[in-house]
Amino acid sequence: MFFGGIEAGGTKFIVGIGDSSGLITDHVEIPTTSPGETISIVVDYFLAKRKSIKIDRIGLASFGPVDLNPKSTTYGYITNTPKLDWMNFDILHELEKALLIPVVIDTDVNAAALAEYEWGAAQGKDPIVYLTVGTGIGGGVIVNGKPLHGLSHPEIGHLRIRQSKIDYKFSGICPFHKNCMEGLASGPAIFARWGVLGQDLSPDHIGWELEAEYLAEGISNLILTISPEIIILGGGVMKNDFLFPMIRRKVKENLNNYVTKKEILDCNDVYIIPPGLKSFSGLAGAIALASDN
């Protein structure tokens, strides 16, 4: 039994085919341009694949925010995105209409969390949080084996965090909230503050202290709220793996022996860790959405 997966990102789409064991048998990347152009290439990919294999369902792991409430009139729409071409685009039904098979939608980060839970670094843990730190910051949450939805879906990137006193000159770059976590700690925030890309800051640059501090602010509050059994940090910024021990130390300081669990007190590499599926969390998550539903 095969499933299709679409990781719909703001820069590129990754589409592919996989099975319920998480094996990905094929994948291609498509640049994100206009909805019409990008979706038509996605549709062509699956139409071509279906000549040789049967695809039962497609999972769609979308950038967001997306409307995930099946009772809503805008269910399956990308809603409030700064990518204006895509705002209020009915991505779910456009795909279903063109392909005539069921499409299961969730946020890219909920899907990535699901993939890490089923096949990656979070197996056997519940609840779990997956956070990606890159062009934006986003978070997915699995509770009782399922992605968390409610009034909407988690929007962890926009957590209100405490700004460091030494960072007083920087007002933050989030168009909605200025100095939320994304506004202070995303890749573009690093660039806006220092005038260079993160990859060009040396590991001992004070910017990384700030970065670890801001991510630790958000993560500490996630621990106090969701009490996850594991926290996965992915995305381009987290490829700077020296950030992990810095973040663990700051989280421990923040909680100050209130949550007396060795996972937090020991600061070792068991609780706040990189993705097990590397850069495939998103596509694997899309396939997991399809195979679970």
Next chain:
Amino acid sequence: MFFGGIEAGGTKFIVGIGDSSGLITDHVEIPTTSPGETISIVVDYFLAKRKSIKIDRIGLASFGPVDLNPKSTTYGYITNTPKLDWMNFDILHELEKALLIPVVIDTDVNAAALAEYEWGAAQGKDPIVYLTVGTGIGGGVIVNGKPLHGLSHPEIGHLRIRQSKIDYKFSGICPFHKNCMEGLASGPAIFARWGVLGQDLSPDHIGWELEAEYLAEGISNLILTISPEIIILGGGVMKNDFLFPMIRRKVKENLNNYVTKKEILDCNDVYIIPPGLKSFSGLAGAIALASDN
């Protein structure tokens, strides 16, 4: 079928009897003194009741933190409490040994959340958050109909929030974190800051603006994390019901049209609301723990 309920609070215990419809047929209050003395009065209450009715299970809604991990060697213990008499007290097994029936434990606030979900103001909503603002601040969370646990349990009172610039003189009173939400916005924090009890501050005192701001900081982050379908605010401080519209307005400002849901944008009394079960959320929650398990 009858169930026992124990709301174990830092000031008093409320014990009672109820059924699986949430009907409470009897209850008494017991002052919290030493563990030995308080528990022996609790035990005597249930032993006396069992002369006339059969009690199948007892739910224990405890102040905390408590160890809720059944695999842990300190499962059922009150752990890190500032009430030193009760620190590391094995409340669960002391009760089971004395009464020889199963006791189901959770935090007082998870239990209150469960009661509001089953019988109170949060019926039909999922996920939900219950926050109590009084001597301390605590929060319970229901997801997929069940109290949320993980590495530990939610400790929402200790969220790190942004302190107001006008409040710069106040360092906060939390013994672990100083200026966490509990350290800035609990009843004792109000007293420490203004030198009078909340009940003696007039409704137009600037202290209430600060109070609403701090609670809105925490609640905004809860919305961005758990995306609850409803948020219940109970506890002594929230008896000042003029706080509700102030909090709703500040939450809307914080989210700044990013979460475009009418529940948030309209600021009316459907989303951030008082408990439906009034001061019985805790005891009813204890009974719900017993009747659900």
